[in-house]
Amino acid sequence: MSIAKRLxxxxxxxxxxxxxxxxxxxLLVPIYTKRFAAAQYGIVTGLYAYVSFxxxxxxxxxxxxxxxxxxxxxxxxxxxxNRVMTLLILTSILLTIALGLLARPLMSLLSLPPGHxxxxxxxxxxxxxxxxxxxxxxxxxxxxxxKKFAAIRLANIVLNVxxxxxxxxxxxxxxxxxxxxxxRPFIEKAYDPSIGVGYVFxxxxxxxxxxxxxxxxxxxxxxxxxxxxxxxxxLRYAYPxxxxxxxxxxxxTLDRILLPRWLPENFYPGQSNLAAxxxxxxxxxxxxxxxxxxxxxxxxxxxFFFAQSNDKNSPRTFALVLKWFTLCCAMLFVGVSVNVDxxxxxxxxxxxxxxxxxxxxxxxxxxxxxxxxxxLSVWFKLTDKTYYGTYIGxxxxxxxxxxxxxxxxxxxxxxxxxxTLACYFLMAALCWWLGERHFxxxxxxxKLLGWLSLAVGVVALSWWLPVTAGWPRYGFHALLxxxxxxxxxxxxxxxxxxx
Numbered sequence: 001m002s003i004a005k006r007l008x009x010x011x012x013x014x015x016x017x018x019x020x021x022x023x024x025x026x027l028l029v030p031i032y033t034k035r036f037a038a039a040q041y042g043i044v045t046g047l048y049a050y051v052s053f054x055x056x057x058x059x060x061x062x063x064x065x066x067x068x069x070x071x072x073x074x075x076x077x078x079x080x081x082n083r084v085m086t087l088l089i090l091t092s093i094l095l096t097i098a099l100g101l102l103a104r105p106l107m108s109l110l111s112l113p114p115g116h117x118x119x120x121x122x123x124x125x126x127x128x129x130x131x132x133x134x135x136x137x138x139x140x141x142x143x144x145x146x147k148k149f150a151a152i153r154l155a156n157i158v159l160n161v162x163x164x165x166x167x168x169x170x171x172x173x174x175x176x177x178x179x180x181x182x183x184r185p186f187i188e189k190a191y192d193p194s195i196g197v198g199y200v201f202x203x204x205x206x207x208x209x210x211x212x213x214x215x216x217x218x219x220x221x222x223x224x225x226x227x228x229x230x231x232x233x234x235l236r237y238a239y240p241x242x243x244x245x246x247x248x249x250x251x252x253t254l255d256r257i258l259l260p261r262w263l264p265e266n267f268y269p270g271q272s273n274l275a276a277x278x279x280x281x282x283x284x285x286x287x288x289x290x291x292x293x294x295x296x297x298x299x300x301x302x303x304f305f306f307a308q309s310n311d312k313n314s315p316r317t318f319a320l321v322l323k324w325f326t327l328c329c330a331m332l333f334v335g336v337s338v339n340v341d342x343x344x345x346x347x348x349x350x351x352x353x354x355x356x357x358x359x360x361x362x363x364x365x366x367x368x369x370x371x372x373x374x375x376l377s378v379w380f381k382l383t384d385k386t387y388y389g390t391y392i393g394x395x396x397x398x399x400x401x402x403x404x405x406x407x408x409x410x411x412x413x414x415x416x417x418x419x420t421l422a423c424y425f426l427m428a429a430l431c432w433w434l435g436e437r438h439f440x441x442x443x444x445x446x447k448l449l450g451w452l453s454l455a456v457g458v459v460a461l462s463w464w465l466p467v468t469a470g471w472p473r474y475g476f477h478a479l480l481x482x483x484x485x486x487x488x489x490x491x492x493x494x495x496x497x498x499x
Contacts, residue, residue, distance in 0.1 A: 028161060028164055031164070031165070031168060031169060035168050035169070035172070047119060047120065047123055047201075051123065051126075051127065052249050052252075052253065053246065053249050054099075054123075054127050055127060055130065055131075056242060056245035056246050056249060057095070057242070057246075058091075058092060058095055058127045058128065058130070058131035059088070059131050059134050059242075060091075060238055060239065060241075060242040061237075061238035061239065061240070061241025061242040061244075061245065061386075062084055062087070062088055062134065062135065062234070062238055063134055063135065063137075063138045064238075064241050064381060064386075065084070065234050065237045065238040065241065066080065066081075066084050066135055066138050066139075066142070067138065067141075067142060067306045068237060068306055068381055068382070068384070069233075069234065069237070070142055070306070071306040077142075078221075079225065081135065081139060081221075081222065082222060082223050082224065082225040083225045083230055083231060083234070084135050084234065085132075085135050085136075085222045086224050086225050087231060087234070088131055088132060088134065088135055089132055091131075092127075092128040092129075092131040092132050093128065095124075095127070095128065095131075096124045096125055096127065096128035099120065099121075099123070099124035099127070100120075100121045100124050100125075103117040103118075103120035103121050103124075104117050106120055107119075107120055116198075118198065119198055119201055122198070122201040122202065122204075122205050123201060125205055125208075126201070126204050126205050126208050129205075129208040129209060129211070129212060130208055130211075132212065133208070133211050133212055133215055136215040136218035136219060137149060137152075137215070139218055140152075140218070152211060152214045152215065155210070155211070155214060156207045156208070156210065156211045156214075157207075159203075159206065159207045159210050160203050160204055160206075160207035163199075163202070163203035163206055163207065164199070164200065164203045167191065167199035167202065167203060168199055168200070171187050171190070171191035172191075172193070174187045175187055175188070175191070175193070237384060237386055238386075240386040240387040240388075240389060240390040241386050241389060241390075243390040243393070243394075244386070244389040244390045244392070244393040245393075246393075247390065247393030247394045247396065247397045248393055248396075250397040250400060250401075251393070251396050251397055251400050251420070251423050251424070251427075254397075254400055254401065254404070255280075255400070255404055255416035255417075255419060255420060256277060256280070256281060256284075256416075258401075258404045258405075258408065258416070259273070259276065259277050259280060259404075259408060259413060259416055260273040260276075260277050262404065262405060262408040262409060263276055263408055263409070263412060263413075264409055267409075267412050268412065275352075276412065276413055277413075279352065279353050279355065279356040279413065280356055280359065280413035280416065280417075282353045282356070283353065283356040283357060283359050283360055283363075284359070284363060286336065286340070286343060286344065286360045286363075286364075287360060287363035287364050287366070287367050289332065289336055289343075289364075290329065290332060290333070290336075290364050290367035290368060290371070291367050293328070293329060293332060293371070294329075294367060294370060294371040294374065297325060297371065297374075298374055305318065305378045305381070305382070306381075306382070315439075315440065315441040315442060316442065318375075318378055318441050318443075319441050319442045319443045319444065321375065322372065322375040322376070322443055322448075323443075323444055323447075323448065325371060325372075325375055326368070326371075326372060326375075326448050326451070326452070327448075327451060327488055327492060329368045329371055330368070330451055330452055330455045330484075330488075331455075331484065331485050331488060332364075333361070333364050333365060333368055333455055333459070334455050334458050334459060334480070334481055334484045334485075335481050335485075336360070336364055337360065337361035337364055337459040337462070338458065338459055338462040338477045338480050338481050339474075339477050339478070339481065340357055340360050340361070341357070341473075342474070344357055344360075356413060358414060358463075359413060359414055359416075359417040361459050361463070362414070362417040362418060362420070362421050363417050363420060363421070365421055365456070366417070366420040366421040366423070366424045366425075367424070368452075369421070369424040369425045369427070369428045370424040370427075370428075372428045373392075373424060373427045373428040373431055376428060376431040376432050376435055376443075377389060377392075377431055378439075379431075379434075379435035379438060379439035379441065380431075380434070380435070380438070380439075382439060383438055383439050385438060388431075388434055388438075392427050392430050392431055392434075393427070395426060395427070395430060396423040396424070396426055396427045397423075399419070399422060399423050399426055400419055400420070400423045403415070403418065403419035403422055403423070404416055404419045407419060432445065451488070454484070454487070455484060458480050458481075458483070458484050461480065462476075462477055462480050
């Protein structure tokens with residue numbers, strides 16, 4: 001199989017678990033909001049809001065580090081696996097214990113009601129289990145076992161969703177006598193109504209433990225390695241990636257934290273600041289379509305890039321990958337942005353949310369540049385200069401905070417969307433500029449900027465050119481979409497067929 005086909009096929013396989021997972025988890029939200037009061041569901045939202053940050057701390061960049069060192073000439077991959085696993089297991093145990101002991105003060109720090117400390121403990125155990133599973137998953141990616149990776153991920157998701165439905169829907173309904181009353185004695189033993197919303201965390205905990213069971217073959221192949229000296233180069237490589245990850249979390253989530261604080265009262269007539277945040281958050285979900293592509297691509301591309309690093313033709317390969325990644329994302333950007341009124345019907349069920357649709361093209365383009373950044377970032381990972389990623393990430397974080405501060409009072413949630421776009425464009429531009437000096441790659445920058453400019457022009461035309469609603473509008477938008485895709489196929493198709 002050619003390099004391009006292998007990368008594309010693995011991206012598709014990884015994408016299945018990502019897409020299905022997002023869809024199933026989204027379907028749980030109506031169940032949560034129906035079964036739990038807002039204050040109860042707020043506990044879930046509040047705790048999981050910090051999981052992304054804590055997950056970065058628990059894994060501290062060791063996945064990328066493992067890929068980098070595993071592809072160095074002469075590396076004993078089994079010994080490296082043993083060392084990294086030993087390190088992650090020890091740190092996960094220590095961090096889990098620390099979070100468990102600090103459960104009560106952490107709950108008060110997050111302004112969550114007392115009496116729910118066990119929820120924080122369960123979250124700590126989930127983070128610990130997921131951190132231990134990170135390297136076995138990375139090993140599957142390194143060995144190109146994309147199908148096994150996706151199967152285990154899907155098994156985790158299905159079990160998590162199934163347990164949620166069992167504890168949150170089935171058990172309460174049986175106890176209430178709605179159906180299958182003969183199972184009531186069993187349910188009374190297996191289900192404790194006082195736990196309530198805590199079953200969301202219990203379901204996640206059980207799914208994480210089950211995942212380790214499915215990774216038993218990789219775990220049984222592990223032998224503890226307590227030699228500390230070889231760990232120093234690993235940690236030197238990893239800690240900038242951890243800092244970069246934390247900065248990335250700021251760039252990804254901070255706008256939804258700052259928006260209700262910095263939005264002037266009555267900025268949107270008849271709407272509270274929380275309502276504005278809800279509209280922005282709902283429209284933000286449509287940009288997940290681009291995020292899913294990027295996430296699936298990253299799963300496949302990271303081990304691929306490291307595996308190609310010793311090939312003398314690797315710069316040309318990296319340039320080719322970026323070109324087709326960008327073109328595919330540009331077609332997705334046009335397809336969703338031009339036809340956003342149709343796409344919105346699948347995501348936004350109430351008319352009040354539709355007034356925020358203008359942020360969708362901006363956020364889609366922002367995520368496209370984030371994907372470009374992940375492609376370009378290969379240079380500082382291959383040259384062991386990961387601290388540059390930290391500098392770039394923090395530059396983006398500073399710009400995010402500054403632009404949100406300046407634009408939210410003037411433009412509302414559109415200001416947050418523009419800040420996100422500016423942040424990811426800056427990160428991509430800085431990464432390319434620095435990469436040209438440390439690891440030159442013949443990226444077709446001008447050609448890609450030309451295609452992106454054309455894509456933005458097509459989207460702007462669809463939004464600003466007045467066309468009557470209904471089928472004429474849908475037909476015009478379909479022609480614009482097909483026209484852009486046709487232009488890409490006509491001009492770039494011959495090269496695509498050759499690879």
